[in-house]
Amino acid sequence: MTDFTFDDIRAFIARAFLDQDQTVASWHRQEPAFAPDITTASGAEGFAELVLRQHWTNFRLWHVEDRARRKDAGPELIADCMYAIDKLKQERNDLIERLDLFLVCALNSIMPPQAEGVRPRFNTESLGVALDRGSILALKIFHLLEQVERPGAGDDLANECRRRLQVLTEQRTDLLQSVLDLVEDYASGQKRPKVYYQFKMYNDPRLTPELYSRKSGASACL
Numbered sequence: 001m002t003d004f005t006f007d008d009i010r011a012f013i014a015r016a017f018l019d020q021d022q023t024v025a026s027w028h029r030q031e032p033a034f035a036p037d038i039t040t041a042s043g044a045e046g047f048a049e050l051v052l053r054q055h056w057t058n059f060r061l062w063h064v065e066d067r068a069r070r071k072d073a074g075p076e077l078i079a080d081c082m083y084a085i086d087k088l089k090q091e092r093n094d095l096i097e098r099l100d101l102f103l104v105c106a107l108n109s110i111m112p113p114q115a116e117g118v119r120p121r122f123n124t125e126s127l128g129v130a131l132d133r134g135s136i137l138a139l140k141i142f143h144l145l146e147q148v149e150r151p152g153a154g155d156d157l158a159n160e161c162r163r164r165l166q167v168l169t170e171q172r173t174d175l176l177q178s179v180l181d182l183v184e185d186y187a188s189g190q191k192r193p194k195v196y197y198q199f200k201m202y203n204d205p206r207l208t209p210e211l212y213s214r215k216s217g218a219s220a221c222l
Contacts, residue, residue, distance in 0.1 A: 004106045005110065006186070008044070009107065010180055010183055012048070013127070013183065014180070016047075016051040016131055017131075019048060019055070020134055023055065034049075034053055038053065046102075050095065050098055054098075054099060054131070055135045055138070057088055057091045057092045058132070058135045058136055061085065061088040061089065061092065062143075064084045064085055065085060067081055068081035068082065068085065090200060090203045096126075096128040096198075097195060099128035100195040101195055103127045104193045111189070114189070114192065115189070120191075120192045121192065126196050127182065127183075128195075130175060130182075131179075134175055134179075137172040140168055141172065144161045144168065148161045148165065
């Protein structure tokens with residue numbers, strides 16, 4: 001991996017938040033085209049592609065979940081949506097881990113040494129998870145703005161959405177600043193970066209009782 005500076009990493013994160021914000025609208029007009037295989041992210045552009053792939057997974061997940069909420073959805077559509085949701089959630093988590101692996105590897109090569117006898121401190125949320133939150137907030141902001149501008153939405157709903165937009169926009173701004181502050185904590189040696197793995201169980205038939213022990217005639221969901 002290329003050697004990066006803390007300023008480089010801050011720039012990667014700031015660009016990630018900007019790219020998430022800007023692509024939501026364009027993807028509603030035309031879907032992006034990604035290569036089927038993910039290449040190893042080794043530089044700024046590789047990291048930017050990982051960010052957008054992860055954002056695209058959240059984008060698709062948002063719209064599949066919307067379809068699953070339709071009141072006229074039949075059992076087949078609901079089942080298809082649930083399978084798609086599980087697959088997308090797994091892809092989402094895998095990409096969060098890849099973002100973390102990139103950032104932790106980049107940070108570890110420039111971290112100041114841990115002081116002897118001092119317990120390392122870790123953050124409750126990884127940088128990859130924070131980027132995922134930035135992605136979801138960008139999606140929420142876009143779709144709330146759609147409601148503000150939707151003909152026939154009514155003044156009350158439009159005003160409520162405007163208030164929510166203001167809150168979410170502030171939260172996303174705060175999130176970006178908090179992530180940049182965390183990088184500063186790494187640079188000063190106050191905290192150490194670490195990859196945290198989700199190990200989701202629902203896509204592994206060996207770990208899902210409803211799949212490995214299902215018997216014919218089993219009762220339906222309550």
